[in-house]
Amino acid sequence: MEFRGRSYSVEEATVDSFEGGRFRLFSAGASRSKSLVPSAMGAGSCAIDNSSAFRMDPSVPLVVPEVNGSEIVPSQKLYAVDCTAIILVVATNPLRKLGNIERLIVSTYQSASGGGPA
Numbered sequence: 724m725e726f727r728g729r730s731y732s733v734e735e736a737t738v739d740s741f742e743g744g745r746f747r748l749f750s751a752g753a754s755r756s757k758s759l760v761p762s763a764m765g766a767g768s769c770a771i772d773n774s775s776a777f778r779m780d781p782s783v784p785l786v787v788p789e790v791n792g793s794e795i796v797p798s799q800k801l802y803a804v805d806c807t808a809i810i811l812v813v814a815t816n817p818l819r820k821l822g823n824i825e826r827l828i829v830s831t832y833q834s835a836s837g838g839g840p841a
Contacts, residue, residue, distance in 0.1 A: 749774060
């Protein structure tokens with residue numbers, strides 16, 4: 724693949740793809756994340772996953788750096804992110820600092836592509 728006049732190799736990610744990197748970003752669906760994230764972590768990388776694979780795992784911080792960046796620590800090697808949560812908490816965090824928020828009514832309209840090929 725060429726970008727801005729430079730050529731880059733693009734390859735399928737496999738369990739053997741992760742040597743030599745510090746950070747790996749995953750956003751290819753939960754099943755791919757579940758199969759590849761352990762290999763990335765085993766190779767010493769910090770994994771940041773945008774799928775639903777680890778979002779509800781209490782041992783995996785759901786991080787929005789502008790809001791709870793203190794959760795990012797060297798010993799943690801896996802973080803979950805969520806596009807809807809990011810938008811919501813970045814918008815409401817300044818309001819929360821002014822006082823208690825008693826209720827939020829939130830509607831999101833996700834693209835059909837977020838549901839996968841089916």
